[in-house]
Amino acid sequence: MEYNFSEIEKKWRQFWADHKTFKAEDNSSKPKYYVLDMFPYPSGAGLHVGHPLGYIASDIYARYKRLKGYNVLHPMGYDSFGLPAEQYAIQTGQHPAITTEQNISRYRDQLDKIGFSFDWDREVRTSDPRYYKWTQWIFKQIFNSWYNLKSNKAEDISTLIAAFESNGNTGIEAVTEFTETFTAGEWKNYSEKTQSDILMEYRLAYLADSWVNWCPALGTVLANDEVINGLSERGGHPVEQKLMRQWSMRIKAYAERLITGLDTIDWTDAIKDIQRNWIGKSRGASVFFPLWKACPDKNSSGGTEEEGSLADNKKGGQTDHTIEVFTTRPDTIFGVSFMVLAPEHPLVDEITTTEYKDVVDAYKTAASLKSERDRQADVKNITGQFTGAYVLHPFSGEKIPVWIGDYVLASYGTGAVMAVPCGDQRDWDFATHFNIPVKNIFENTDISEGAYTEKEGIIADSDFLSGLPVKKAMVIAIAKIEELGIGKGKTNYRLRDAIFSRQRYWGEPFPVYYKNDIPYLVDDAHLPVELPEVNKYLPTEDGEPPLARAGKSAWKYFEGDRMEYNTMPGWAGSSFYYLRYMDPHNDNEFVSKDKADYWNQVDLYIGGSEHATGHLLYSRFWCKFLYDRGYISFDEPFKKLINQGMILGRSSFVYRVDFATIDNDTPEKTTFNTGLIDFTIFVSKEKINASINNEIFSILKKRDFYFNGFTIEGFSPIHVDISLVDNDKLDVEAFKMWRSEFANAEFILEDDGSYTCGSEVEKMSKSKFNVQTPDELVEKFGADTLRMYEMFLGPLEQTKPWDTKGINGVHNFLRKLWRLFYENGNLIVTDAPASKEALKTLHKTIKKVEDDLERFSFNTNVSNLMICVNELTEQKCHSKEILKQVVILLAPYAPHTAEELWSEALGNRAGTVSTAQFPAFSPEMLVEANTVYPVSFNGKMRFNAELPTTFSAKEVEEAVLAMPETQKWLEGKTPKKMIVVPGRIVNIVV
RNA sequence: GCGGAUGUGGUGAAAUUGGUAGACACGCCAGACUUAGGAUCUGGUGCCGAGAGGUGUGCGGGUUCGAGUCCCUCCAUCCGCACCA
Numbered sequence A: 001m002e003y004n005f006s007e008i009e010k011k012w013r014q015f016w017a018d019h020k021t022f023k024a025e026d027n028s029s030k031p032k033y034y035v036l037d038m039f040p041y042p043s044g045a046g047l048h049v050g051h052p053l054g055y056i057a058s059d060i061y062a063r064y065k066r067l068k069g070y071n072v073l074h075p076m077g078y079d080s081f082g083l084p085a086e087q088y089a090i091q092t093g094q095h096p097a098i099t100t101e102q103n104i105s106r107y108r109d110q111l112d113k114i115g116f117s118f119d120w121d122r123e124v125r126t127s128d129p130r131y132y133k134w135t136q137w138i139f140k141q142i143f144n145s146w147y148n149l150k151s152n153k154a155e156d157i158s159t160l161i162a163a164f165e166s167n168g169n170t171g172i173e174a175v176t177e178f179t180e181t182f183t184a185g186e187w188k189n190y191s192e193k194t195q196s197d198i199l200m201e202y203r204l205a206y207l208a209d210s211w212v213n214w215c216p217a218l219g220t221v222l223a224n225d226e227v228i229n230g231l232s233e234r235g236g237h238p239v240e241q242k243l244m245r246q247w248s249m250r251i252k253a254y255a256e257r258l259i260t261g262l263d264t265i266d267w268t269d270a271i272k273d274i275q276r277n278w279i280g281k282s283r284g285a286s287v288f289f290p291l292w293k294a295c296p297d298k299n300s301s302g303g304t305e306e307e308g309s310l311a312d313n314k315k316g317g318q319t320d321h322t323i324e325v326f327t328t329r330p331d332t333i334f335g336v337s338f339m340v341l342a343p344e345h346p347l348v349d350e351i352t353t354t355e356y357k358d359v360v361d362a363y364k365t366a367a368s369l370k371s372e373r374d375r376q377a378d379v380k381n382i383t384g385q386f387t388g389a390y391v392l393h394p395f396s397g398e399k400i401p402v403w404i405g406d407y408v409l410a411s412y413g414t415g416a417v418m419a420v421p422c423g424d425q426r427d428w429d430f431a432t433h434f435n436i437p438v439k440n441i442f443e444n445t446d447i448s449e450g451a452y453t454e455k456e457g458i459i460a461d462s463d464f465l466s467g468l469p470v471k472k473a474m475v476i477a478i479a480k481i482e483e484l485g486i487g488k489g490k491t492n493y494r495l496r497d498a499i500f501s502r503q504r505y506w507g508e509p510f511p512v513y514y515k516n517d518i519p520y521l522v523d524d525a526h527l528p529v530e531l532p533e534v535n536k537y538l539p540t541e542d543g544e545p546p547l548a549r550a551g552k553s554a555w556k557y558f559e560g561d562r563m564e565y566n567t568m569p570g571w572a573g574s575s576f577y578y579l580r581y582m583d584p585h586n587d588n589e590f591v592s593k594d595k596a597d598y599w600n601q602v603d604l605y606i607g608g609s610e611h612a613t614g615h616l617l618y619s620r621f622w623c624k625f626l627y628d629r630g631y632i633s634f635d636e637p638f639k640k641l642i643n644q645g646m647i648l649g650r651s652s653f654v655y656r657v658d659f660a661t662i663d664n665d666t667p668e669k670t671t672f673n674t675g676l677i678d679f680t681i682f683v684s685k686e687k688i689n690a691s692i693n694n695e696i697f698s699i700l701k702k703r704d705f706y707f708n709g710f711t712i713e714g715f716s717p718i719h720v721d722i723s724l725v726d727n728d729k730l731d732v733e734a735f736k737m738w739r740s741e742f743a744n745a746e747f748i749l750e751d752d753g754s755y756t757c758g759s760e761v762e763k764m765s766k767s768k769f770n771v772q773t774p775d776e777l778v779e780k781f782g783a784d785t786l787r788m789y790e791m792f793l794g795p796l797e798q799t800k801p802w803d804t805k806g807i808n809g810v811h812n813f814l815r816k817l818w819r820l821f822y823e824n825g826n827l828i829v830t831d832a833p834a835s836k837e838a839l840k841t842l843h844k845t846i847k848k849v850e851d852d853l854e855r856f857s858f859n860t861n862v863s864n865l866m867i868c869v870n871e872l873t874e875q876k877c878h879s880k881e882i883l884k885q886v887v888i889l890l891a892p893y894a895p896h897t898a899e900e901l902w903s904e905a906l907g908n909r910a911g912t913v914s915t916a917q918f919p920a921f922s923p924e925m926l927v928e929a930n931t932v933y934p935v936s937f938n939g940k941m942r943f944n945a946e947l948p949t950t951f952s953a954k955e956v957e958e959a960v961l962a963m964p965e966t967q968k969w970l971e972g973k974t975p976k977k978m979i980v981v982p983g984r985i986v987n988i989v990v
Numbered sequence B: 001g002c003g004g005a006u007g008u009g010g011u012g013a014a015a016u017u018g019g020u021a022g023a024c025a026c027g028c029c030a031g032a033c034u035u036a037g038g039a040u041c042u043g044g045u046g047c048c049g050a051g052a053g054g055u056g057u058g059c060g061g062g063u064u065c066g067a068g069u070c071c072c073u074c075c076a077u078c079c080g081c082a083c084c085a
Helices: A005-019 A051-067 A083-092 A096-113 A129-143 A157-167 A184-189 A192-200 A251-264 A269-279 A310-315 A330-335 A354-369 A372-377 A425-433 A470-484 A593-599 A615-628 A693-702 A732-738 A774-781 A783-792 A807-818 A836-854 A858-874 A880-890 A895-905 A953-961 A964-970
Strands: A032-037 A071-073 A145-148 A153-156 A205-215 A220-222 A240-249 A281-290 A322-327 A338-341 A385-392 A399-404 A416-419 A487-493 A512-515 A518-521 A604-607 A641-643 A647-662 A669-672 A681-683 A710-720 A746-748 A758-763 A930-937 A940-948 A977-981 A985-989
Touching: A005 A096, A005 A783, A005 A895, A032 A051, A032 A593, A051 A071, A051 A604, A051 A783, A051 A836, A083 A096, A096 A774, A129 A145, A129 A205, A129 A615, A145 A157, A153 A157, A153 A615, A157 A184, A157 A192, A192 A205, A192 A518, A220 A240, A251 A269, A251 A281, A251 A487, A251 A615, A269 A615, A269 A641, A281 A330, A281 A385, A281 A470, A322 A330, A322 A338, A322 A416, A322 A487, A330 A470, A338 A425, A354 A385, A354 A399, A416 A425, A470 A487, A693 A746, A774 A783, A774 A807, A783 A807, A783 A858, A783 A895, A807 A858, A807 A895, A836 A858, A836 A880, A858 A880, A880 A895, A930 A953, A930 A964, A940 A953, A940 A964, A953 A977, A953 A985, A964 A985
Parallel strands: A032 A071, A032 A604, A338 A399, A604 A641, A681 A746, A930 A985
Antiparallel strands: A145 A153, A205 A220, A205 A240, A281 A322, A281 A487, A338 A416, A385 A399, A512 A518, A647 A669, A647 A681, A647 A710, A647 A758, A930 A940, A977 A985
């Protein structure tokens, strides 16, 4: 029998499907193991070779665990709500559900061809109403919860309402921005609307006016993790800040637990650090600075009034007439020489004096017109404006000028900073730029060229802090601040609440309706609230989201004055899918408690690191919430996480000749390509630096184009589809046909008549025409070769460029393996007992394969199998006893080939190798009579000495010293010292 | 600026606790075989050197009998965050 991989693979895929070989049992006496991949968004481009990398690794591990006797849950599904299907719908009118369905079936075809051992009976799709019913249901639970700081967990909102009814909100410690107090009596007398508004301040899913990242091009808000350098992650459109009424998730309530939880899970430090950084915990103090003037508006006499003393000002009231700042350096409080507020700070208008009103307004307007990107790009430009107002230093009583400046962010801390130019570079720059006097409070430091930003040294000139080291001064400053009641120690987080609404069509509708402007939840009995049909997928003319186009009758369920028009963000459905896989067909619960307890945490999760601050953080948040509310019994979803590296593509370029007109009046050049010359000229890469002007001129002449008033401007690289390029040589005719505008292009070729393309390693993308799909490789070499090759490429976590150069090596390995079983099509497996050598090879391999799998070293395992087959080939081993075990070792990597050999060559007709038992390693098989010792002199290895394994260190020493080679290397000298590590090495110091 | 990762032949890479650097593969060179196949087999292949030998894991230093591995300084590349007070 020949190694006919395409028939073998087809046959076994069918077998697995027919026999449901990989079905996971919810009840089993076996230990459980849950291996999960990040489910894909089914894009129109299909899978490229980068997608399966992680899937292959997890599949190998899942198959290995089955062989090791585990009950393995290894599911797959689709994150099928998302922007591209909606954009396509806007352009073509085709319903996103149809596009999505088509893309999913393409993905499924591609996935199937690679031979994954998924339990497809558990497939989920986030856009399926039977799935998003539970997304909506979880939203309801979050809406109906508040965060109790006393129990440090989320609790049902009814416990809060009960407390309000008996005691008002005094004594409540909750995560909220709400600062007013009310009594039980007041609560009961509030209108339903007021009660609803107050509860909204406590709910973990809430509606609020918040500054959001608004992307006009996409017509929707974006979460912080969807904005990169001020541009949208998808499409790269500009993003601006806008105040909008939006649904948010109070993820800040979990900030601390999201940090501490990281210590309980096995993720790389890189990802943990990204999350810690994103949450951005900083310790410090909030301090209240009293305003110098009570209220300038009420006192038009401006600066003529007497300066109040600190004590007098304090009497004026801490709430109305103070500005709160957050600082991580309370030890530097005596170095404060001015204060800066964010331009959007709510007190700015109130404190600005009449004299400065116009300039402050002008500054505010200028700041508000800047996009997020401009503001970030403008970092080096120092801008700011004095407001005319002063605060008083809470300790010294000194007058401190109040400025506004856009280096202070409204959304971080209190939106106000106490500026300490001697200890903070930004404050120093600001002070220097505006000539504000700088006070130095650090002993023996020079701040003439910049701030002293080290968190060490001795504080000077600072009243009760003078002479103290920085770290001690921090503690004492906070204590004193708290003692005087002018502030308190505080922990601040950079993490912001997550905006949860999107102005899109293709997402989960909210289970929410409005009546008299009060939001109400749709009853569980009416879930899911299904997406209504709309005539267009665009926002309405007055800027409402697309769902506002749906009339009352378009909704299968409608209540109140209107339904919620927003839909949920992409991360909603992906935040609990790992739980749904445990119980995917349950109509009564999102997952039954029994099944959630049984399958428990995901033991191994594999996916890209690009989800570090999005999906992985949100999933942890929801998991902790569901844990708090008692639906599951673990509060971290993913026990071990591996981030597979990205596979980059190799793009190819052709080089277009660009021309320019020369305008005699102005020296500027204008590039044109097709305007005056209706054909394009491409230059082969190797010719770019040669003198080719004559060649170009003769082409122009040939085409009857007379060249005057133009010059050759340069050469632009243009991406060309990699399927038209072989080994950097362009198929010129295919290229002309590829894009019609190049049909009559001209080419300047190499001397040998070929066209050489340039190349670059970049991310794979449709627009770069460098996408390598797995399909053609499966076709050419088979899925087993592809699987092994992707693993052989290098460590899983590493980013690596795709290159098919080595794929033959892996393919040849499988053929070589085949030849251990068949010679010229005849079965040559024997029942003869295995040789000692063969047993040694086998057991060496068992140990290595197992060890390497346990540490997820998939690449080295391919070599282990290669070495095994090389050795067995050399030994001419065709023993069934050995080969049977080898096939099991191979099965996770090359499952189709393994199945075929198992059933046909080894005669296990009825069974499948997928449920075989992983071979046991016997150390005694590796015991040798002799050990080879490398002998080194001064650490340099000189020769090998074969000595009996049973020799003690002393015996080894004596035997080595007696060897002629030793005498040669000693050159007559006496060894100073001899190190013998039994079984390993001998080193002689001369 | 802060945080993280990486740096080894012509190429992808290996070396798990400090113990023969370059396993395994690609490529290349030489040869064999042949019903010319992306076949198979044999030998070689870090660099310098005819050889003995020397030298070699980004640079420089240190610890050690012994360092790719541990420590210090620096350099380069990639990733994440960034007027975060």
